[in-house]
Amino acid sequence: MPDLQPAPPAAGPASASRTASGAAPARRPRVLLAMQPDIAPRLLDADTLARLTALADLDPALVVDDFSTPAAAAALREAEVIVSCWGCPPLDATVLAAAPRLRAVIHAAGSVKHHITEACWERGIEVTSAAWANALPVAEYTVAAVLSANKRLLQLRSDYRRLRAPHDWQAGYAGAGNYRRTVGIVGASRIGRRVLDLLRPYDLHLLLHDPYVDAAEAALLGARSVPLDELCAAADVVSVHAPELPATHHMIDARRLALMPDGATLVNTSRGSLIDQDALVAELTTGRLNAVLDVTVPEVLPPDSPLYDLPNVVLTPHVAGSLGGELHRMAAAAADELARWTVGLPFAHPVGPGDIDRSA
Known part of the structure; x- marks a missing residue:
């Protein structure tokens, strides 16, 4: 109430x-x-x-x-x-x-961009949004993606299906797990802040890139403020939560994807345009990186897109928000x-x- x-x-x-x-x-x-x-x-x-x-x-x-x-x-x-x-x-x-x-x-x-125009502000129309309510499931989806990525859930599933026999999983997955792994959050948006809050109880190193958040505020959010290049180079999982603006178009480009460590995972629940999708597909096709993508360009992808079938990709149809x-x-x-x-x-x-x- x-x-x-x-x-x-x-x-x-x-x-x-x-x-x-x-x-x-x-x-x-x-x-x-x-x-x-x-x-x-x-x-x-x-x-x-x-x-x-x-x-x-x-x-x-x-x-x-x-x-x-x-x-x-x-x-x-x-x-x-x-x-x-x-x-x-x-x-x-x-x-x-x-x-x-x-x-x-x-x-x-969530967003009011599609129907609130300049004429509304000129008229003095009051506007409110349930973006805060829609942010909650997006953050929950993201946290599930982060924890599953570090546990290497997709690869474990694939290997278990393939082997169907006793196996030394500890030897094969020595680098898996969430203890002291590094997660990079791009954008201290409403969703980005909620993700940081939900990840704080875990034994993770949290990095944050947001040009409008200083080191002191980032620390209050439980993260260390770093430049975007440093975040990409250090994080086991990079999760994008920035707005769609001309300045953020392809902010995760081929160069920054190349900075990500082998086996790292990119999570995108914001907008597809923030990622250079062609460059990402090239990296994913080699198997060097993994991705969890709830948004793409375009939505819906054409039937022949390799993103549907790559084993190192979780692809969902823009449903991280309220469903x-x-x-x-x-x-x-x-x-x-x-x-x-x-x-x-x-x-x-x-x-x-x-x-x-x-x-x-």
């Missing part, structure tokens, strides 16, 4: 008269669901849907991914809040002109934010224009 303690008023409903406790009386704003229609029933479990309809004037049967249809246009004219998820159309100046009462967008997913029942956490987060907004409290997880360049 949201923390409904008194706080400075947010724009929009905060102008309502306030109660003695400091919070404005709860009101039922008009809310429109904007996302792919097939996402809504997977996202909104019965409890969260009941909560949303109690908090707001909401038609759960109306889920729009096109604002130009007559039903969507009529709902947009009255909407004060949009609850969005994957597939929400861009909220550009034309759409906002057709939504004169719109004051807030609550995104029940299955994990979607319900994002929906619950959106309901929490709506509850705050209806009593005039600021969003707990606001997104501003300055946040866009630091997000995936």
